[in-house]
Amino acid sequence: MAGSSFGEMLRITTFGESHGEAVGVIIDGATPGVELSESDIQTQMDRRKPGQSSVTSPRKEYDVVHILSGVFEGKTTGTPIFVILHNTDMRPEAYDDIQYSFRPGHADFTYWQKYGIRDHRGSGRASGRETAGRVAAGAVARKLLANRGVSLVAYTKEIGGIRCESFVESEIERNAVRACDPEAAAEMIRKIEALALKGDSCGGIVECRIRGVVPGLGEPVFDKLDAELAKVMLSIGAIKGIEFGAGFAAAGMLGSEHNDPMDASGFLSNHSGGIVGGISTGQEIVFRVAVKPTSSISVPQRTVRITGEEQTIVTEGRHDPCICPRIVPVVEAMACLVIEDHYKRLAAMRD
Amino acid sequence: MAGSSFGEMLRITTFGESHGEAVGVIIDGATPGVELSESDIQTQMDRRKPGQSSVTSPRKEYDVVHILSGVFEGKTTGTPIFVILHNTDMRPEAYDDIQYSFRPGHADFTYWQKYGIRDHRGSGRASGRETAGRVAAGAVARKLLANRGVSLVAYTKEIGGIRCESFVESEIERNAVRACDPEAAAEMIRKIEALALKGDSCGGIVECRIRGVVPGLGEPVFDKLDAELAKVMLSIGAIKGIEFGAGFAAAGMLGSEHNDPMDASGFLSNHSGGIVGGISTGQEIVFRVAVKPTSSISVPQRTVRITGEEQTIVTEGRHDPCICPRIVPVVEAMACLVIEDHYKRLAAMRD
Amino acid sequence: MAGSSFGEMLRITTFGESHGEAVGVIIDGATPGVELSESDIQTQMDRRKPGQSSVTSPRKEYDVVHILSGVFEGKTTGTPIFVILHNTDMRPEAYDDIQYSFRPGHADFTYWQKYGIRDHRGSGRASGRETAGRVAAGAVARKLLANRGVSLVAYTKEIGGIRCESFVESEIERNAVRACDPEAAAEMIRKIEALALKGDSCGGIVECRIRGVVPGLGEPVFDKLDAELAKVMLSIGAIKGIEFGAGFAAAGMLGSEHNDPMDASGFLSNHSGGIVGGISTGQEIVFRVAVKPTSSISVPQRTVRITGEEQTIVTEGRHDPCICPRIVPVVEAMACLVIEDHYKRLAAMRD
């Protein structure tokens, strides 16, 4: 299909363009009878929204959550939950300059090649704004998972070459880059601010830990749990790689180092990242994603126009000099959707 | 669904256990009227089969290809192509020792937790043998892609810390590790042989390049081309990570470095790996996967039995001390299936 | 999945309850670059809306179409088209009486059994109002099909035992029951009005003819064209049966009568209804659906309350004494979606 849907038993479908009238999501298959309020979703939307700090885009989207179906008297009914987020701070005219040009790093060229038509305003459907619907859906999954005793946390591990050395979970939401090491966070912020002044951007690494999952999640061949997580993470625009547990470092390890031994108390290490043979072990699931530097920069770059004419382009606008802090809630949301979906698939398999 | 199927318009379903009677695949949706013979598939099977050299498992599976449906008078008919590979060199009794134990790094524990029953013989369904059906299906997709002018090559980039410095494509199939640098290859082989003597194993990195694709492949939101490739690659048992283009290195780059500029002749660099916004640019698609060290080692390891009792385990058997060379054709096969599927999806979208 | 989505390459997902805030649909996979306006959809919505005549529900829903995404400068962009229809004439309090009762013929009992919770207001998700989204989506498919030279017409064939004897296509939209025989139509209207006075309802038969399709639509095994049409038609609440071509009459025919012979000019009859082996022949596709009498009647009926207590129930409210005329555009919409989807699947197969 056209690709705007994800999930097997808990299935979401998103719609909306960056500078269209609204973005949103239909969530189909949520367990009925679960308490769900707009504020459950709003909490997560607020973590994703722009304008939170000096290191994020100054666009002002309040992203006020409206649930238009699927919830009755404060509880899910088992029917599709529809969440709409009206766009408010749209400035489509700001994009008139780029209507006929391909911005480097952006999907302008590929959309044009694929469709022969594109809503160029703020990247249209290719905008990070599409993830608003994902975060709304993820908030519903998070609520369902909480009832199962599953929780998760994502955070910035590295930005612009600066790497977190400590892991202080309580600090993550207290700094503007959502880093797990407050000292590294301060350094990261300085680096981003300096780059922003030059109109440049930088990338980073985000790590996610999922706790409390039962062993047995994930299907054994194509729909392995790590395969599904890899798919949804790579479906986030700026993400260019993923690794589980030891990940790429496993390439340099011996089998006798990488294998996780067990004793009567359970696993003695977690190089697998909590997934073996595509199925959860019950340990913490750990993965990291590579986040590319934001494509929108005001440093002059060479490109061409739709007509083929060469030009130098400077992408003005209200952009994030580093998208890591805002990707954190998106990573969490997508992880929640995959895990909740696989709980339901496990129940179906065993029934 | 239960996860043994993959693909939207070109859809494959595999079956079979390592030491059962047969493994195989149904390929549904292949373009009709295309010449296809058993030898087209056999060629790829021969690249994957064990017993090819000193660095692979000595198990002797000839993997003789039988096409039982979907081909008539040498051409595809548009109906399901069924390929069966009878297992011949089965030694299920060799696994009697591990029937009630969980081998570290293997899916023994997770299958047990998920299903409460398992075919323990040679890892059953979790065995790398399941990929035989994938390679057969990939051979069909490869044939279809050749008609489109698409070709691809995968190869070992790194093994046990030894990294290829040169890229000599013609050398890849000439060395036992399928490395792109013959000097590195020789060193890798020595390293693997030394480890094999100790009963240990090592991991590596495999890279894949896909050439000749049109721009426009990939769906823009969840079914991005890189997301789909990530899913199928992580669905290969030993793979623990994937990165596209600059990949994890992008985390340390500036936007002004990572963005690929264009001039009238096209893109001037390929940090994106040939995919932007989830859609192919028409450049070479480049990705790398992290391969963990083979789990089956004869170094003693701590583990537990199904009963919870602790034990020390030594995994005997006929195993690959490094799986990279045999993963190469599997990576190619899965890439072919994804690319061919997306060609068909593109045709459907435009129709 | 949870079942609110339909279609493979052109895929729709509906949401919304009868007396919630809105109903609507996401249409994913529509061909890009096609002219589409809200009035294209409004035309079809107006055919479905209540309050059109003495034989339909007096509820006043203007069903004003809003397209919130997927259309840019008057053309489809290939991204999801989102259509929302705000509910306006909601009277949820009218349903307070039935909150704890199961109305005969309604899905009150089955929803309660399935979910343990239900939005009882106007049947919630089980209401015919859900079809508003389908008609909106069908209008998009109809537009795409028009470009292929495909057209279709559905109409009432029989109501309350009164059967159309003639087929005058131009009369269909001129009478309140959308019958193809104006004389039968007058009689049907009299019958419905008489039943409405008694608080009772009646059923009928709707026929659909699809013209201009190419031969070759439909997949050969499970996704036969007639199988897919059967599914979507039976997915319309009031429909209890479907037959193609000669249909149930074929049960009493000989092979020598039922087989459609050919000569050089083509088929000489159409007992198959234009589909053989699940694939379109290129002839007119003809099928009929059985429409049950509307469940909402004010004749007293025996039922039970959620608590198990017996009661006599009288369903008041603004209901259709015969749903056939309003089912006509829904049947057309669903048929358009199936046909358009299969055109795309055919293109993918051949590519």
Add this chain to the structure above:
Amino acid sequence: MAGSSFGEMLRITTFGESHGEAVGVIIDGATPGVELSESDIQTQMDRRKPGQSSVTSPRKEYDVVHILSGVFEGKTTGTPIFVILHNTDMRPEAYDDIQYSFRPGHADFTYWQKYGIRDHRGSGRASGRETAGRVAAGAVARKLLANRGVSLVAYTKEIGGIRCESFVESEIERNAVRACDPEAAAEMIRKIEALALKGDSCGGIVECRIRGVVPGLGEPVFDKLDAELAKVMLSIGAIKGIEFGAGFAAAGMLGSEHNDPMDASGFLSNHSGGIVGGISTGQEIVFRVAVKPTSSISVPQRTVRITGEEQTIVTEGRHDPCICPRIVPVVEAMACLVIEDHYKRLAAMRD
């Protein structure tokens, strides 16, 4: 996808042509740990096989069941169950005459139009032989359903205008036409034998009753239980219509007649056929399908050759003069697959 797969959580994929080497099925998603033997499947295969009596095709296919994966030590493992049935009584040369002709009523013309190539031998994939794989898969589902207390029976209700007046369940498998009324059965057999002598064929009606289902099966919008049953039944080659409960007769009923009232003991009638709003009520599920007369007849018929040349054709071969008795086990098999799949979907929804 290409259409050879069916089901969401319990998913089957069939392959094979009538006169190819084998037909068969992969069943993915069956509950693990359930006892399953080849004889469980053989029993159902024997009911479907040709050569059972004077009223069925004399082709001799023993359809010996081989399970090649997914069962270990007599129990399902949760991995794909692969069942193969080797074709033995193949006479492809018998079809040489029709290689370049379109037999009336057969899918020869539509396959040719769709694919431009076809395996003409015994209708290839379009043959009723494809249903062998379905019956094998259905036997697995039947076993799973028995553990849930669900049973079902299908039988001939009408053949060639002769209708069963009584319902004697114990007689169904005792007569060659599988009719529920032994007197009608005798008359049907005489009629079929007389037609067979003339080289003609006749149609009929098959009814199915499913007992012991819980209320709550079926998804509320597109994947209604009756919609899914309609799809799979119409996916059986010879079936041209389906109706649930009162079915087409509902078109002539009043709401006050058709609605099923309730008292404290449950429903007082079953005009709905056990499904309301697409969800099972817990009553017996009842539906009927219209079976067309077999297309293969030796009465001379007009047709054309691939070249467009007109001809008179006489279809020789070993055919069933009435397919109803052999369709009975296919209807049961497909019903089992749908019901079992929806049990699993219900479990997933509630989890």
